[in-house]
Amino acid sequence: MTKTIRSLAVLAAAVCLAGSMSFAQSSGEATYKAKCQMCHGAKGAADTPAAKMMKVVPLASPEMKKLTEAEMIKATTDGKAKMPAFKGKLTDAQIKDAVVYFRGLK
Template sequence: MSNLSRNSVAAILVMLLAGTVSFAQSSGEATYKTKCQMCHGEKGLADSGAGKSMKVKPATDPDVKKMSEAQMIDAVRNGSGKMQPYKDKLTDAQIKDAVEYFRTFTK
């Protein structure tokens, strides 16, 4: 096996592990990275391919910045626009932690 494909196998394994581990821990960062980052971007700027194609607003957008934590939790629990509801997929604690992590990008 070449080094390149060995590295990609390792990377896939790490991603699978990270996905499983995030259920066990309540770290907002881990939840954000596995569940939210693909659309909202590493720094909340929605600069990923999916974020751009779904026209996700960056965390620094005035409309996003003015939202309270409770409003954001509500958007994630019940869905917002093209974002699916997460209330059946994540616990309330996981949603709150992920939103708190997302809010660090609005500052």
């Protein structure tokens, strides 16, 4: 009986851990897909109709590559040219996670 309870507790802990880990990994991806993808493209290639209309810079371009994570976070928070500001729409943590995910796209 005690043994069953103990293994159940271990199982519950493992499930919790796996749950929180997958959340931490996918939150930037979820934010990017919901808030950035329509203008920056699934792979950051700026290949959506909105991206072409607004002349979004592809992630692979030299201008985009030279930006630091901090510069990207600032541009996303405060906006830049036609890029809308996300201040107040997303939390600082959501912006950072989305930028990290964006920078990791290839």
